[in-house]
Amino acid sequence: MTDAATSNALPPVVALRRRFHARPELGFLEYGIAAEAASTLTALGWTVQAGPEVMRREAMLGVPGAEAIAAARARALAEGADPAWIARMPDGMTGVVGTLDRGPGPVVALRFDIDALPIEEADALAHPPAAAGFGSAHPGRMHACGHDGHAAIGLEVARLLTAAEWSGKVLLIFQPAEEGGRGALPMVEAGVAAEATHFYAAHLGLGLPSGVVAAEARGFLGSAKIDAVFEGRAAHAGAAPQDGRHAILAAAHAVGALQALPRHGAELTQVNVGRIEGGSGRNVIPDRCRIEFEVRAETEPTLDALHARALAALEGAAALAGCAVRTELMGRTASFLSSPEAAARVARVAAAQGTEVRDVHHVGGGEDAAFFVRAAQARGGEAGYFILGADLADGHHSPRFDFDEAALVPGAALFAALALDALSGAPA
Numbered sequence: 001m002t003d004a005a006t007s008n009a010l011p012p013v014v015a016l017r018r019r020f021h022a023r024p025e026l027g028f029l030e031y032g033i034a035a036e037a038a039s040t041l042t043a044l045g046w047t048v049q050a051g052p053e054v055m056r057r058e059a060m061l062g063v064p065g066a067e068a069i070a071a072a073r074a075r076a077l078a079e080g081a082d083p084a085w086i087a088r089m090p091d092g093m094t095g096v097v098g099t100l101d102r103g104p105g106p107v108v109a110l111r112f113d114i115d116a117l118p119i120e121e122a123d124a125l126a127h128p129p130a131a132a133g134f135g136s137a138h139p140g141r142m143h144a145c146g147h148d149g150h151a152a153i154g155l156e157v158a159r160l161l162t163a164a165e166w167s168g169k170v171l172l173i174f175q176p177a178e179e180g181g182r183g184a185l186p187m188v189e190a191g192v193a194a195e196a197t198h199f200y201a202a203h204l205g206l207g208l209p210s211g212v213v214a215a216e217a218r219g220f221l222g223s224a225k226i227d228a229v230f231e232g233r234a235a236h237a238g239a240a241p242q243d244g245r246h247a248i249l250a251a252a253h254a255v256g257a258l259q260a261l262p263r264h265g266a267e268l269t270q271v272n273v274g275r276i277e278g279g280s281g282r283n284v285i286p287d288r289c290r291i292e293f294e295v296r297a298e299t300e301p302t303l304d305a306l307h308a309r310a311l312a313a314l315e316g317a318a319a320l321a322g323c324a325v326r327t328e329l330m331g332r333t334a335s336f337l338s339s340p341e342a343a344a345r346v347a348r349v350a351a352a353q354g355t356e357v358r359d360v361h362h363v364g365g366g367e368d369a370a371f372f373v374r375a376a377q378a379r380g381g382e383a384g385y386f387i388l389g390a391d392l393a394d395g396h397h398s399p400r401f402d403f404d405e406a407a408l409v410p411g412a413a414l415f416a417a418l419a420l421d422a423l424s425g426a427p428a
Contacts, residue, residue: 012159013408017152018134023079024116024141024148027177028063028092031076033114033151035085037174040155041098044162046172051089052190054097059186062177062225062330063092075138095187096174098158105168108419109196109376111369112154113178116143122399129402144401146204146390147178149408156412161419168423171196173372180225181333184368188375198422199376199383200342201369204411205390206361210404212389213414214361215347216338220385221268221296222303223366225331228254228314230278232323234287244285248278250321251289257313258293261306267298269306296366298335333366336373341428342384348428349417355410361387382428388414 010018023032034050041048064072069092077086094114121127121135121142129135136142154172161170171193177183193199208214230251235244255273263269271293278289295310297303311327318325347357369385376383390407394400 011409013152013156013412014405016155017149017405017408018132020148020151021129021143022134022137024136024138024143025072026064026118026141027115027179027182028060028094029068029072030094030114030176031073031086031089032079032081034089034094034096034174034176035076035081037096037114037151037155038085039082041096041158041172044158046098046100046158046162048096048098050085050096051093054095054190054192055093055186056189057091057093057186059189060092061182061332062180094176095183097192098172099169100161101169103167105166106197106423106425107169107171107195108198108422109171109173109193109372110154110157110415110419111173111175111199111201111372112150113147113175113183114151115147115177115179115183116141117145117179117397119144119397119399127400127402128393142399144398145179145396146403149204149403153408153412153415156408157415157419160412160416164416164420166420166423170419170423178368180331181223181366181368182331184371185332188371193372193376196376197381198342199372199381200386200415200418201372202386202388202411202415203367204388204407205392205396205403206363206387208361208387208389210389210391210407212356212358213346213350214358214387214389215350216343216360217363217385217387218337218360219362219364220333220335220367220370221270221298221364222300222335223294223296223333224303224307224329225294226310226327227330228291228293228325228327230254230289230318230323230325232285232287232321235285237283237285241285245287245322246285247289247321247323248286250318250323250325251276251278251291253317253320254291254314257317258310261309261313264297264302267302269302270296271306271310300334333368334370334374336370336385338373338384339377339382341382343386345382345421345428346384346386346418349421350414353410353414353417355414363387382422
């Protein structure tokens with residue numbers, strides 16, 4: 001890794017993004033970035049909570065095993081993380097919340113996701129992070145969606161708001177495990193941002209060019225992420241196939257059934273089987289096979305109905321092959337819309353900064369900030385999700401993903417200005 005990753009010639013938010021990019025961590029394993037966020041916020045004078053203080057363990061889905069958690073903690077410590085903060089984040093509970101309370105006034109919560117993806121980053125010199133020396137130092141892990149930029153923006157916002165004058169309270173939420181829809185709900189159920197009168201989150205890129213802000217993102221689908229394990233009976237494939245129960249065959253039936261599930265005529269629905277693994281050898285009837293899939297829909301009732309039909313398809317496929325099947329919900333997102341007031345505030349504040357503003361940007365995919373947005377709106381609060389335009393080297397979740405770092409400084413400035421505008425009591 002070269003000095004480019006932490007060069008003093010770079011704006012601090014860019015240098016920070018590059019450091020985070022070089023050390024990607026998967027959901028519920030983000031010990032290094034979480035500890036750095038906690039340490040930075042503490043040094044700035046914010047009150048910091050972490051781990052069980054801001055996450056409800058029972059609401060966590062798809063938690064890595066104890067061995068993976070121990071390895072992630074050890075690696076973060078080896079890379080310089082503060083042991084005191086690591087100790088406060090047991091069992092993959094890597095959420096961090098910083099609070100700055102300056103007396104009576106509105107309560108503004110801003111969310112920044114921090115996790116990476118299980119992707120091997122491109123190392124060709126045509127890939128900007130590789131060329132500049134801040135490519136992933138963690139094999140098989142990559143910030144391929146821009147969450148390194150989100151985390152860096154969040155800490156820059158902390159610095160900007162610390163230096164500003166205002167009255168009220170601000171919460172900065174550094175959320176783990178956004179990928180797969182796992183990290184927000186445990187924080188919401190722990191009461192994080194329960195008093196917020198205003199909530200905002202955003203995403204870099206997503207097809208919006210640099211220099212543009214979309215006041216509202218639309219098109220997020222609710223989703224359910226499911227793992228299914230088919231259990232059969234092993235047998236010699238040549239000598240005694242009649243004694244076996246073919247788990248891969250059951251999974252194959254299930255893949256076809258899932259992909260063929262009827263879609264909804266009045267709204268967008270999607271099904272995707274993304275992974276299948278099983279078997280031990282070509283001459284053995286496989287006794288185990290696992291698939292990972294998801295279902296998506298625009299509304300909660302349709303998502304629940306599609307989820308139920310998917311589970312029924314799994315049971316039918318297992319029965320056809322004489323196997324058993326067990327399923328586990330690994331993550332969930334929900335559909336949502338920004339409050340009109342929140343979108344209006346984003347548009348007004350961004351325009352005042354001289355930024356080109358588009359009212360709406362259609363995204364697709366899923367986003368578990370939905371649970372924060374919906375909780376704030378249920379209490380009568382103002383909540384919104386906007387897009388910070390950033391040109392991309394390649395698409396999200398690609399080994400060649402990278403975004404225009406010029407979006408970071410204005411992105412942090414917009415978040416800070418939004419918070420200050422809401423704290424001032426100005427109408428949207």
